[in-house]
Amino acid sequence: NAGVMQNPRHLVRRRGQEARLRCSPMKGHSHVYWYRQLPEEGLKFMVYLQKENIIDESGMPKERFSAEFPKEGPSILRIQQVVRGDSAAYFCASSPKQGAGTDTQYFGPGTRLTVL
């Protein structure tokens, strides 16, 4: 059973460009979570999605960031007009269902975004 897949693993963008990060959840998982890890910091929750629905985007910056999880295909985290402060590792996790505390999230290898 393949794990959570993310691509690209490394992404370099210049300021003002767009970054698109992709996440394919584990087989059978319909819940996706995105986290961001700034250099020397812990992971911070950004957004929680189910197929075709954003459940909670409270951790995502209001501007320039958006996320989707279409009926078909991977989840996409999109960052428009990137700035140097967006440089970070972005991790995606998936779970089979959302439960109060027994729903284990499994993480992908991450995408390391560098903004020049």
Add this chain to the structure above:
Amino acid sequence: DAKTTQPTSMDCAEGRAANLPCNHSTISGNEYVYWYRQIHSQGPQYIIHGLKNNETNEMASLIITEDRKSSTLILPHATLRDTAVYYCIVRNDYKLSFGAGTTVTVRA
């Protein structure tokens, strides 16, 4: 979610058991204790979780005190590949809150 307190770092000899403590004195009745680790900036790896009872799997054991205010993750036979940052997380919803964790260094 309840706050957790972990030592900043600890060393362990290869082949010996590594005991990682975690305090969560404000944990509430429906909150689970989860452990993840992150090896050199890779994605966090799930280790184990529990609510009240002690748990064991192929990776580790989790010992939760009777009052649930603290727990210990036990790696029974540490190897060099267990060198990582270990995160103790208390949760009752989907948001995982990662603190600074404990940096565990396994030495030969």
